Amino acid sequence: MGRSPCCDKNGLKKGPWTQEEDQKLIDYIQKHGYGNWRTLPKNAGLQRCGKSCRLRWTNYLRPDIKRGKFSFEEEETIIQLHGVLGNKWSAIAARLPGRTDNEIKNYWNTHIRKRLLRMGIDPFTHSPRLDLLDLSSILSSSLYHQSQMNISRLLGVNSLLNPELLKLATSFVSPQNQNQKFLLNNVDHSQLCSSQLQNQYQPLVQSKQDLPTQVQELPVCTSLNTSPSSINPFSNEAQLVNMVQFPSNFSDLNDWQGNALPSNLTEDYVPEPLNYDYYGSNRHHQTIMDHSLSETSNFQSNNTNPSFGFASVLSTPSSSPTPLNSNSTYNNGCGTEDERDSYCSNLLNFEIPDFLDVNDFM
DNA sequence: AATTTCCCCAACCGCGAAGTT
DNA sequence: TAACTTCGCGGTTGGGGAAAT
Known part of the structure; x- marks a missing residue:
């Protein structure tokens, strides 16, 4: 089963897209929709490979793309989901309307990951290093x-x-x-x-x-398994798949979000490797996980529910007088890097157990 | 003001999965 | 069932702008 080249590279343009190319792609997709990416560029009169067209469309030209900075709640969501899913950017993106996997991946690598490292949290395991x-x-x-x-x-x-x-x-x-x-x-x-x-x-x-x-930085290695999936707390891969998979006819994220997740996740799943709690206590963490898995709509953006919300366990901008309530506020929730550092430092609040007398080690 | 360094992010690449013949 | 094609994902790169010197 040989691997076929993604496209005939002869004479095909690479690099940044021009406005004219963008318009051609938009016009074509608006008229014909997208289906066969391999033939699309030719039909649309583009000197690009299908892969390039698909990426351009999904990451930039799609009408439902949300541009601009990530809000605090979006960031919270990313961190939470990353803790559960690992580098499953597409799965994470599916939970953030208007955000692409590429955008989230970039944001993680350039902002969140660095911030976690600064805070002493291993970005792979979400545990202190x-x-x-x-x-x-x-x-x-x-x-x-x-x-x-x-x-x-x-x-x-x-x-x-x-x-x-x-x-x-x-x-x-x-x-x-x-x-x-x-x-x-x-x-x-x-x-x-x-x-x-x-x-x-x-x-x-x-x-x-x-x-x-x-x-x-700690290497990616937990439980003698270096595969990325081993980082996520699911012992059963199927559980993870069930959690992140969308119906094939999925078209409206909000519809999906309204649906309950598989019961086996909410009832049976205990996120063992995540039991280090950068939210304050293990008790709270379990609460977060349960809610995040069972009340997806709240998890997404609704902080008005008193039973759940980062605001209830975090001293974060989410609990500031400025409410973070919906996608429409995503830009308003943005803070400075310092503010976000401060926010992340709250994620790091953990107590040294009483029985651990640090003087013993001095 | 000029040059260098750093950083971000759009785009590319390679791989595996799924679909088709 | 094998061979081939298409698609989607995650990792990586490099161009260009911002910041530092």
Whole structure:
């Protein structure tokens, strides 16, 4: 099953579209609709490949495209959906009327992702980045005191940790492994899911002075699985598909949004890997997830429902006197980068558990 | 004012899935 | 059922404008 070239590249124009080309494409689609993208450019008198035409139409010329900055609520939605869906930009875009997957992808990569990194949140896992925890001092402290420590209790953030990392860290402080040199020779590399994961673990087996102090982005690797889908909390891919799939005759997002999602999502689904809560508490997080999955219309934009809304759990511009209520306000909800940083810092509010005495590690 | 660096985003590329012959 | 075609998705690139020097 050979891969066919997307188009005959001979003589076909590439690069930015001119107004004239745009008009030709619009005129043709208004007259004939779009169907066969391969023959469309020829019929429309365009020296472009079909793929280019499709992209131009779907990402720019479509009449229902919403231009302009993303509102806070749109951003909230993107972050939430990304936490659930990962880099399923088309699925995310389907929940944001007027926004294209390309636009959302760009916005994520240029704004949200950077902001999350600045805030110390791993943009892949939506969890705080482990490299921000000074594991070296934690480990050396545990070794120094020769005490058997439960590393998960020590960190107080059991749910934050990659179980494999936890396992590895725990093994480091087990009695038979107290000698760090011994550890270096006995790291079971079979536990490492990939070279990426090895890189993630690398600091743990380095001597303390070699431990990196700079912040590095965690690799995409959770539960010994590096596939993007593994990041999402769905253990069952079908659940995810059910959640994000649209009917083939889908034409009106609002109609779709009014429909309940599959019950198995609202009743059975527990978003395990997301249980780090950048919203304040695990309790709230579950609430968010339940609502986000079952009350799609509220999730989208309706913050008037007191039972749900980021405003109820976030100190964000959403709770400011200026209401964020509908698509029509999408531009009004825009803030400055600083405001959004502040907003994101609220996403980062999490408490150090009482039993985690940081003095132990000083 | 000129040059360099940084950043954004429209567009491209390659791949896999779905559809067709 | 295999071969081929078309479509859609996600990752990446590079042109151009903005900001910094």
